[in-house]
Amino acid sequence: MGLDTRPLSTLHEKGSYEVADFEVPTGREEEWRFTPLRRLKGLHNGTADASGKVITEIEAPAGIRVETVGRDDERLGKAFVPADRVSAQAWASFAEATVVTVPKEVEASAPVVIRRHGEDASGAAYGHTTVVLEPFAKATVVLTHRGSAVFADNVEFVVGDSASLSVISLQDWADDAVHVSQQHARLGRDARFVSHNISIGGDVVRVSPSVAYAQPGGDAELYGVYFVDGGQHLEHRLLVDHTVPSCRSRVDYRGALQDQDAHAVWIGDVIIRAEAEGTDTYELNRNLVLTDGTRVDSVPNLEILTGEVAGAGHASASGRLDDEHLFYLQARGIPFDEARRMVVRGFLGQLVERIEVAEVREKVAAAIEAELDRPERDR
């Protein structure tokens, strides 16, 4: 195959607002092969009963507009196209959407907090959120997910020229929850986007953060921390699509796993299109396996279609706690269990400390401590 016949990117070519445009996944498809479809409670094949209830509460500082709107609001769905069947199902099924607007040149004085609380996991619920930062605006948005639910949603971040948005999404669901979410950011010229996904709770959580650049100069940093317990499936699928020149992206996702059938999936797709000269990208995934019986699937994909990149790289490593780390700490008198905690805390903590909202940062740190505290018999 010569250069002339080289195909465009093979990653994520499909997108549609119509559920019917996507085949019902069987589990053999590349984008579904790691996900336990049987545990999705029908979100993927149309059999989910839309009787679930997820309550949304929003707190926002003065100067920021928060609206609850109907399906026909023309601002919805402008920044993204559903990339898989569940996302299309959520787009087709939500009853009302939340639109947060940070007006031009406004710097939010406090974070916008969007709390989702699931009432029960017997029926499905759907959501849609659109966050718009007008040019030169600056804001932080915190999304929290708690309670029991079968929830599919799409979140759009429209970051205007020279605007700066920081998002923290906390998946702290109850043990029986199922959550499938697409989070898509579209960056304007010189826009900055920082995202933290923290996934701790839930039976199955599948979050797909993606970034597209509308203009040059965009800068996206995507961080993720997850702690997977026995029986849990926590999946993060990232896509950064460099379609314009001189944009930057950084991806760093780190997770810890413990106990039987804890399953972490990380997919990191980065495309540098032929037009995207001067792209600077690096993606990293690391997993710390704390016990036997866990499984990690970590798949970085970097597709480069131009020779003119400023930097492009990826790395993935999954392994047990490093004996040399433990030895060093123990050789200074620190008992094994504490040494183990220090290493795990340190490994995840490097990302946790990047969370700018102190209250959220402390909660995440406490949640990690709670995971480490779980005595084996209770796990």
Add this chain to the structure above:
Amino acid sequence: MATLEIRDLHVSVGDGEDAKEILRGVDLTVKAGETHAIMGPNGSGKSTLAYAIAGHPKYTVTSGTVTLDGEDVLEMSVDERARAGLFLAMQYPVEVPGVSVSNFLRSAVTAVRGEAPKLREFAKETKAAMDALSIDPAFAQRSLNEGFSGGEKKRHEILQLEMLKPKVAVLDETDSGLDVDALKVVSEGINRFHDGDPETGVLLITHYTRILRYIKPDFVHVFAHGRIVEQGGPELADVLENEGYEKYVKAGA
């Protein structure tokens, strides 16, 4: 009186058929107030001795005994050995991402002393110890050993030595990779530790005689082929300086 007693110590690395004996019967006694230098060529097993005393999981003791004040060290876990009063300054201290120097020091001091030091006093103590070793206080907030130069790592090993105050310190090639200034600073730290408490012993492992200009050994042992092949006083170091290890290497080959 701190006494570290090593008797007929045999140590292997690897399992089963791949097991390779590295230490072949080491006898050594380090008493309080004494400084012993173990010198020898590369690959003679010096570092293995250090790691075996500290309990590194890579090394298996196949026979022999190690006791500290009569207590069986080989029965203890790595952290128990440290709490019993053994300290190993490592040749290659590992980087531990995300664990800050100050957090690490506090955890180690708490474990070794058996109680958490008061925050204020601990901060003062740490600062004084860092000053004495010319360590920039900003290092307290950095990840342990991460991005430290060779010399900075060694200074931090000695910082830990001075703060943990063990009974017996084993220093594994602490002098390697240091320029003269750093060597002086590090040696002074070791001397402060040793001279500050007559109940402490030092076992200094080194390839070169250079550090012995700053730290005066009472005994010098030559290590070759997994055991001590000659012992003497400080004058033995001068002989090694002039003649090298050649005759010991050949003798055992």
